[in-house]
Amino acid sequence: MACDFSSLTNLDPTDPDQANALLQQCTAALTDPKLWLWAIVFTIACAAVGALIGKYKKAIVRDAILGAAFGPIGWIISLCMPVAKLKRACSGCKRVVDSGDKHCRYCGASLATGATIGAGKS
Ligand SMILES: [Zn+2]
Known part of the structure; x- marks a missing residue:
């Protein structure tokens, strides 16, 4: 069986x-x-x-x-699902911003250099 x-x-x-x-x-x-x-x-x-x-x-x-x-x-x-954007810390105010940004959205500092701190949501 x-x-x-x-x-x-x-x-x-x-x-x-x-x-x-x-x-x-x-x-x-x-x-x-x-x-x-x-x-x-x-x-x-x-x-x-x-x-x-x-x-x-x-x-x-x-x-x-x-x-x-x-x-x-x-x-x-x-x-x-959308492509995740890499994040990094602003060199001026230390807040987290998208790595593709040219200027910080919080303090306006230039983001030409800075360490990437990992992937985040959208
Ligand atoms: Zn900033």
Whole structure:
């Protein structure tokens, strides 16, 4: 008896031994190490593709997690999200500004030089 829908529909409800055999067959199928190996490999592959998308979107960790959690749907979510802007501290007032800005939005200081402090949201 294989663990599939035809076995379930043909199951004799008055025979507990047959139901028990089917349950054990399905339990063995779910705990098969090959199934789990494929699930882990597929999850890692989806996370890797998500990380590649995240490299373009400047959010590698975010998109790798989305890819691992949702697979191809996570890739689509990643592709629909905006590119993350890098942030840095203003040399004048020390507040956080976008690294692409030429002048600080708070104090007006020129931002020609300054250290990037990491990726932030949009
Ligand atoms: Zn400033």
